[in-house]
Structure formats: structure tokens, C-alpha cells
Amino acid sequence: MKVILVYDINEKRVAKVLKICRKYLHWVQNSVFEGEISEAKLVKLKMELKKIINENEDSVIIYTFRSAWYTNRETMGVKKGGEELII
């Protein structure tokens, strides 16, 4: 499953959320992650995030795609992060 995750978190907690996301997904640019992930791992990720965020102040949006076939990805300007498997 393809996932895009974006967040807007209060400064107090943003570093914690960043660290959790790094464990599961590839960092793309500030507050944006993407990657291929299993359903079980996504549940795990959501549970970890739930523990940290303050539901009155923070917001996390997760887009999931069953396949990446019909999507197109275009980058303009600087490429900051990515999903390369060959480093």
C-alpha cells in the first residue's frame, strides 16, 4: 500500500512525531512523508502517533493508495528527500 502522510504539529511535539514517521516512511520534505507500507505497519504507526499528538491542537493526514498505478509524481525545484533504494 502506498501512503502519503502530512502533518501540522505544535512545535513542542513536532520532533517526536518526525522521529516516529522516520521509522516507517521516507522523508520527502518538511512535514511530508511517503512510502510503501503494509496495513499492519500502518496501524502500528497510527497507534504510535496517537500516543504523542494532542488531538485539540495537532493534525495528521494520511492518504493511502491501494496501488500507485494511477498516480503521477512530479517534483519542481529542489529535491529534498526521497525513496531511493539504491543509495
Add this chain to the structure above:
Amino acid sequence: MKKSIYIFSDGEIKRKDNTLYFETEDGRKYIPVENTQEILIFGEVTINKRLLEFLTESEIIMHFFNYYGYYVGSFYPREHLNSGYMILKQAEHYLDHKKRIILATKFVSGAIENIKRVLIYYANRGKPLNETVDRINSIARSIEDCESTEELMAVEGNIRDEYYQAFDIILDSEHFVFETRTKRPPKNRLNALISFANSLVYTTCLSEIYHTHLDPRIGYLHTTNFRRFTLNLDVAEIFKPIIADRVIFNLVNKGIIKSQHFEKKLDGIVLNDKGKQLLIQQMDERLRSTIQHKRLGRHVSYRQLIRLELYKIQKHLMEEEEYKPFQTGW
């Protein structure tokens, strides 16, 4: 699906914030640990014990390759699936000559069957390969009479000779001619490709074995000795034709890999970094591509097929169901 990570750059890989962190002179990158299956290292990479502990905890196997792309070894984390029962069964099938021959024969016949499928696939696309298939069939008849693994290996060797000769017909490229099989070092480009692709199949099989109860040190066709893993070599025999060789044919026939991706070294010819990366990319795609599995009735990737093959071997060792090597359907 967990991903494999291939590292070509020089740098340091370490544990940071409970995930993997790779730092080079011109950049840094976090690797999502929860989504990593294995790490293959080709570059000059510094590691520390903390990282190895973390890899063990996360059950990630790390393979190392030297400057020329030769496999040098793996960090095989402590067995997380431990089974004394399975080791005893494996040893039993190794020590009992009759039982060992049965398994060894299956690996060879599985390999031959898939070799034939590859040849027939190209014969159907207009390559004159029917004679080769006939010759292989006539040699293959003798495998049932083999009484030792050495004889089996010899028959397999003869068949591989015939098979490799057919590479020139399939490829039909002046830059990639087969001549004879040469290893350590490979003497021409095609041999370099074959060697590198095969070593990738071996490590993939090893990674999959890690996730089963089997012990990779006890193989059946390849004699278990004091130095290395052998079960992965046995299993790889079945998959080499349909994974490694098909990838090579694609790379050459589609003109993706060219003569500038090779260099002279060690009195032979090896792939350069760009060449290795091209092959790895295709191989990774191949392992992730899926086919319809007849018995399971669902789509299964080639990597999962290897795992299923290992489960079948486990069943055979436990004498629950006789092992039947995988045969490709296309």
C-alpha cells in the same frame, strides 16, 4: 512489502532515533527500519556494534560485497526462529544417504525444468533452441540413476554447459558473447553479469531462509562443509534460470546494459558501479513482480515464491508432504 536497501556510497550507517541513519560526506538519509527487509553493502561503510544489536532486534540481515562485487559474507543475526526439531530433521535427511539423494535430485530436476522453460519461452519467440532442449532432455534422463551428489552435480554441469551455449542464440549481441563459463574472475562481460546476478540470488535465498526455521548451513546438493552456507545455494539452483538469467536477457536484449558498464580488473572483467546498479534495479523489480500462483489462487511475488519453496522443504523434512520443486508456468 518490506524493501531491500542497496548501499553504494561511502559513509557511516548507524542507529539513530530508533531507526537507521546513513551519513555520507554529501548527504544524510534516514532509512525506515520497520520497512527494511535486508541491507546489501557495496560501498565503504562504517558500522558499529550498536547498529548490529539494532539489526538483530529488528531481524534485518546485512550482506557485504567487496570492491569487485564479490560476496564476502553476511551479518546473520541470532536466530529468531529457533527450532531444535527442525535442525535434527535437517541433519537426519543429510546423514541418511538415501534421503539426501532424494532431496538433491529434486533440486537438480527443478533447476533443469526451469532451464527448459526459459529455453522454450525463447523458442516460442522464434529463437532456434529446440535442438538444445532435446539435448538437455537426453542428458536429463540420467539423473534418476545418479547414486551420489557428485554424479548429480556432474549431470547438472553438463546441462548447464548446453544451456549456456544457448545464451548466444538468445542474446545475439556482438558485445555479449558467452564463449565458456569463467568465474573468479569472469573473463568476459556475459560471465561477469551471470556471476553477479547469481550472487544476488544466493543472498536473497539466504535472507528468506533467515525467516524460516531452516538452518542455512545444512544443504543437500551442495556438500555441507566447514566454511559456508549451502542450503541457499541448493534453493537458488531452482530460481537462477527464472530470476537471474531472465533479468540478464532483458538487460542485454533491451540494450539497457552496455559495454561501458564494465571494466577490466583482476585479470578479468567486472561490472562497474553503474552496471551493478542497473542489474540490481532490474533484479529488485523482478523479485517484487507477481505471478498467479496456481495452488494458492492468488498473486505471489518471486521473493515470496522462494519463501514458499522453503516451507515446502520444511514439510518434506517433517515428512508431511513430499517436496515438489517449483516450476514456472509461463
